[in-house]
Amino acid sequence: MRFSLYSFVAVLPVLATALPHPRTPTSVALRKRSGLRNADGSVNFDSVRAHMTSTERKFQRGSSAYAKNTGRSAPPTKRTNGSDPLTDGSDLLWFGEISVGTPPSTYTIDFDTGSSDLFLAGPKCGSSCLGHSIFNPNSSSTSKDLGQTFNATYGKGNAFGELYTDVVTVAGYTVTNQTLIVAEQYGEAFSDQTFPPDGLMGLAFQPLSGYDSPPVFLNMIAQNVVPEPVFAFKLAESGSELLFGGINADLYQGDITYAPVTQEAYWQIDIDSASANGQQLVSNISGIVDTGTTLFTGDSTNVAKFYDALNATSLGNGLYSLPCASFPNASVEIGGRSFALSSETFNLGPVSYESPDCVGGLVANDGLNGLWILGDVFLRNTYTIFDVGNSQVGFADLA
Ligand SMILES: *[C@@H]1O[C@H](CO)[C@@H](O)[C@H](O)[C@H]1NC(C)=O
Ligand SMILES: *[C@@H]1O[C@H](CO)[C@@H](O)[C@H](O)[C@H]1NC(C)=O
Ligand SMILES: *[C@@H]1O[C@H](CO)[C@@H](O)[C@H](O)[C@H]1NC(C)=O
Ligand SMILES: *[C@@H]1O[C@H](CO)[C@@H](O)[C@H](O)[C@H]1NC(C)=O
Ligand SMILES: *[C@@H]1O[C@H](CO)[C@@H](O)[C@H](O)[C@H]1NC(C)=O
Ligand SMILES: *[C@@H]1O[C@H](CO)[C@@H](O)[C@H](O)[C@H]1NC(C)=O
Ligand SMILES: *[C@@H]1O[C@H](CO)[C@@H](O)[C@H](O)[C@H]1NC(C)=O
Numbered sequence: 001m002r003f004s005l006y007s008f009v010a011v012l013p014v015l016a017t018a019l020p021h022p023r024t025p026t027s028v029a030l031r032k033r034s035g036l037r038n039a040d041g042s043v044n045f046d047s048v049r050a051h052m053t054s055t056e057r058k059f060q061r062g063s064s065a066y067a068k069n070t071g072r073s074a075p076p077t078k079r080t081n082g083s084d085p086l087t088d089g090s091d092l093l094w095f096g097e098i099s100v101g102t103p104p105s106t107y108t109i110d111f112d113t114g115s116s117d118l119f120l121a122g123p124k125c126g127s128s129c130l131g132h133s134i135f136n137p138n139s140s141s142t143s144k145d146l147g148q149t150f151n152a153t154y155g156k157g158n159a160f161g162e163l164y165t166d167v168v169t170v171a172g173y174t175v176t177n178q179t180l181i182v183a184e185q186y187g188e189a190f191s192d193q194t195f196p197p198d199g200l201m202g203l204a205f206q207p208l209s210g211y212d213s214p215p216v217f218l219n220m221i222a223q224n225v226v227p228e229p230v231f232a233f234k235l236a237e238s239g240s241e242l243l244f245g246g247i248n249a250d251l252y253q254g255d256i257t258y259a260p261v262t263q264e265a266y267w268q269i270d271i272d273s274a275s276a277n278g279q280q281l282v283s284n285i286s287g288i289v290d291t292g293t294t295l296f297t298g299d300s301t302n303v304a305k306f307y308d309a310l311n312a313t314s315l316g317n318g319l320y321s322l323p324c325a326s327f328p329n330a331s332v333e334i335g336g337r338s339f340a341l342s343s344e345t346f347n348l349g350p351v352s353y354e355s356p357d358c359v360g361g362l363v364a365n366d367g368l369n370g371l372w373i374l375g376d377v378f379l380r381n382t383y384t385i386f387d388v389g390n391s392q393v394g395f396a397d398l399a
Contacts, residue, residue, distance in 0.1 A: 026171040026245065027171055027241045027243040027248065038353075040353045041349055043349045043351060043359045048295070048363070049317060052295065052317070052363065055293050055295070055368070056368065058115065058292065061152070062114070062204075062208050063369070065210045065212075066207050070207050095110045095111060097109065098170045099168070099169045100120065100169075100180070101137070101166050102140050102142040102166075103140075104167070104169060105135060106133075107135065107197075109197055109198065110195070110200045110201070111203060111242055112201065112203060112204075112290075113203045113204055113266075113267050114266060114288060114290035114293060114373075115292065116202035116208040116209040116210075116215040117152050117200070117209050117210050117211060118168070118178065118179070118180040118202065118215070119152060119159040119181035120135040120180060120182060121199065122136070122137070122161050122162070123136045124184040125183050125186060129186050130191075132197075132199070135198075145162065146162075147163075148162070148211075149161065150163050152181060152211075158187040158190075159183045159187070160184055161181045162181070163180070163181060164180060165178060165179050170201075171244045173220050173244055173245065174225060175216060175219040178219055181211070183199075201215075201216055203217055204265065205218070205265055207264065208265045217231060217388065227245045229388040229389035230245065230247060230388065231245070231385075231386050232251075232386065233379065234248070234398065235291065235376060251398065251399050252396035252398060253397050254396060254397050256385060256396040257335040257336070257394065257395050258385075258393065259392060262286065264391060266289075266371075267290070267393055268286060268288045268289075269334065270286055271286065271372060272333035273285075274298070274332050274333075275330065275338065276309070276328035276329065276331075280333070281306045282305050285302060286370070287372035288373055289374045290375050291379060292375075293375030293376065294375050294377070295363045295375050296346075296372075296375055297362070297365040297373045298364060299364065299366055299370045299371075300364035300365075307320040307322075310322060310328055315351070315359070318363045321360065322357065322360060323356060324355075325356065329346075330360075330361070332374070334395060340381065341361065341381050342381055345381055346362070346377065347359070347360070347361065348361050
């Protein structure tokens with residue numbers, strides 16, 4: 001493959017594997033390579049566009065699942081006041097291992113906080129699942145056929161198959177009766193060429209589940225197997241980790257700032273503002289915290305406002321460039337606190353080899369109904385805590 005969009009899987013160091021239900025938080029090690037640049041360091045525009053398209057598809061899918069499950073037309077994307085009933089795609093980046101069935105078999109899984117379903121390739125899948133490890137529910141004594149098929153669609157990509165329940169173990173925590181799709185067909189977006197892991201696990205809330213069943217982490221909480229109803233990500237060039245059941249105090253420093261989840265579908269929060277060089281350029285925005293999206297995206301009106309204030313050059317397709325030599329320091333304000341984006345994350349790289357102009361990591365995307373996405377470009381700068389118990393997202397500086 002031309003694009004190097006993929007993360008690299010490290011085997012998870014599971015603590016206390018002998019215990020069925022470890023009572024200490026356990027982690028999945030994650031690693032990735034940045035995939036938005038060519039070998040010469042310049043921006044790979046095809047790759048950036050591929051990421052944007054896959055993000056739009058994922059959002060369309062989330063909207064239709066939400067509509068089906070709640071009877072409302074789409075997850076509200078604007079800021080709402082707290083008392084309202086609160087509320088992927090191809091190029092997904094962070095993955096680790098899980099095991100499924102009895103006896104357990106191991107699979108690599110993309111962990112995605114922007115969706116809620118679980119799928120693996122099944123024995124009837126044939127060529128579209130080539131290269132992925134197959135889960136055969138008929139070889140598992142604990143599998144149960146729900147007698148339904150389901151097509152999880154992601155635009156061009158999809159995972160179609162039969163729904164089963166089975167035992168699923170992640171980082172040493174085991175849940176039973178977990179619904180999953182045993183795929184008979186993977187769309188192009190999930191071919192092993194574009195999607196290296198075997199399957200995908202959504203870590204958002206149930207209203208986004210296409211088959212409307214509790215996502216794995218919510219089942220872990222319901223079945224009382226995790227010590228705390230919290231999971232936390234460090235997404236970085238090295239030492240990335242997803243911790244289930246707690247917060248890893250070694251991976252952050254200083255205080256944690258929390259933002260309430262405004263809508264339990266995605267991990268949706270209010271963002272106070274986005275700034276450059278200490279100046280607030282846009283405010284009053286709502287965003288989702290999404291480990292399954294590479295970029296940092298916003299609606300085109302606000303993104304134009306942001307870059308216009310910096311005299312940036314529009315490159316079309318929602319992208320902007322600025323002089324590399326005086327690239328702005330971008331930050332995002334959440335819960336009254338400013339989180340800086342490092343130049344390594346916010347500056348996507350030169351427009352072309354040795355160009356004096358560099359591409360900004362905030363990208364306009366109107367496929368998302370006004371929502372901003374705090375994807376990888378932002379999340380690589382913070383330790384991020386997904387607190388289901390208190391319905392909030394916490395951000396802290398990396399240690
Ligand atoms: C939200 O709530 C605040 C405080 O109660 C109120 O001042 C504001 O007008 C409300 N906004 C909307 C859009 O309802
Ligand atoms: C499992 O076996 C049953 C009975 O033979 C069959 O109907 C079903 O399709 C099989 N499931 C899979 C995923 O192969
Ligand atoms: C599932 O949906 C995808 C995308 O909409 C479509 O291309 C595919 O044919 C569907 N598969 C089945 C078996 O319905
Ligand atoms: C299994 O989970 C489903 C929801 O996915 C639920 O309706 C059902 O009651 C559960 N069964 C058991 C035995 O817990
Ligand atoms: C914030 O955004 C909402 C939704 O777009 C809008 O209704 C409201 O007027 C805005 N508030 C301010 C202060 O700009
Ligand atoms: C943008 O250009 C205007 C007009 O030339 C200038 O006044 C302003 O200082 C520039 N702003 C930045 C951030 O370069
Ligand atoms: C960004 O911050 C760094 C370190 O504080 C500073 O050296 C640099 O001048 C800043 N860049 C701009 C464009 O203000």
